[in-house]
Amino acid sequence: GEDVEQSLFLSVREGDSSVINCTYTDSSSTYLYWYKQEPGAGLQLLTYIFSNMDMKQDQRLTVLLNKKDKHLSLRIADTQTGDSAIYFCAETGFNKFYFGSGTKLNVKP
Amino acid sequence: KAGVTQTPRYLIKTRGQQVTLSCSPISGHRSVSWYQQTPGQGLQFLFEYFSETQRNKGNFPGRFSGRQFSNSRSEMNVSTLELGDSALYLCASSKLAPTTNTGELFFGEGSRLTVL
Numbered sequence: 001g002e003d004v005e006q007s008l009f010l011s012v013r014e015g016d017s018s019v020i021n022c023t024y025t026d027s028s029s030t031y032l033y034w035y036k037q038e039p040g041a042g043l044q045l046l047t048y049i050f051s052n053m054d055m056k057q058d059q060r061l062t063v064l065l066n067k068k069d070k071h072l073s074l075r076i077a078d079t080q081t082g083d084s085a086i087y088f089c090a091e092t093g094f095n096k097f098y099f100g101s102g103t104k105l106n107v108k109p
Numbered sequence: 110k111a112g113v114t115q116t117p118r119y120l121i122k123t124r125g126q127q128v129t130l131s132c133s134p135i136s137g138h139r140s141v142s143w144y145q146q147t148p149g150q151g152l153q154f155l156f157e158y159f160s161e162t163q164r165n166k167g168n169f170p171g172r173f174s175g176r177q178f179s180n181s182r183s184e185m186n187v188s189t190l191e192l193g194d195s196a197l198y199l200c201a202s203s204k205l206a207p208t209t210n211t212g213e214l215f216f217g218e219g220s221r222l223t224v225l
Contacts, residue, residue, distance in 0.1 A: 035214075042113070042199055042216030043152075088152060096142065096165045097214065101151030 006089060006100035013108050018076040020103045022089035025070060029091035032065060034074045037086040037102070046087070047074075081107045111135065113217035115200050121223045127188040130220045134181050134202030141183040142214070143175060146197040155198075158183055187222075195224045 003025045012018045024032065030051055035043040049056045049063045049072075056063045062075040072089050086102040114133040122128050134141050142157040154167035158177035175185040181202075187194055198221075201214035 040218070042218045043201075043214070044216065045213045048213075096154050096157050096167070098154070099144070099152035 004098050004100040006103045011106045018079045020074045022072040024091045033090045035088040115217035119221050129186045132183045132200030138202035140203045144199045190224045
């Protein structure tokens with residue numbers, strides 16, 4: 001569970017869709033998560049998906065889970081400048097979270 | 110409901126010194142975990158405490174230590190500071206063990222440590 005990988009940067013234009021990808025290693029994780037960190041702040045839970053689900057939609061957010069490939073993605077529709085932040089995916093194991101390195105999303109007006 | 114409170118928010122130390130960081134979890138939360146965040150390494154798990162017991166520890170040297178008090182407040186200590194210890198130290202609390210609930214960790218704003 002320690003090798004959660006994400007790309008470091010993503011730049012999109014306001015109004016476009018953003019897709020942030022993540023690969024994880026522990027197939028026994030019950031939940032997989034997306035956290036958001038705004039500048040100068042701690043992390044905040046954005047959404048999570050139960051491991052027996054393929055997709056979860058929550059307003060502008062869509063989470064896709066491919067358990068076979070251990071691939072998790074977060075799609076943000078109609079991306080706004082307020083969505084600029086660092087996004088972390090995470091899995092759990094043995095009472096601790098494993099976080100990816102974070103993807104910095106830059107939204108250009 | 111007050112959030113997770115970390116003190117101090119910013120501090121500057123010199124190499125060789127030691128530092129103690131404090132974390133007050135959300136009332137009723139018994140699990141407190143600590144993370145180190147650096148630009149190059151992302152978020153690295155330090156340790157997790159539940160009801161005053163350290164249940165898990167990350168891959169950090171023994172200079173990094175922590176404890177939890179009976180009121181769930183937690184402290185972490187770093188001794189013999191090195192330049193590479195400069196980082197944002199984040200504390201997170203949760204009601205139960207992270208793997209037994211939906212996993213919502215509530216994070217503080219962090220303590221930014223600069224080692225000169």
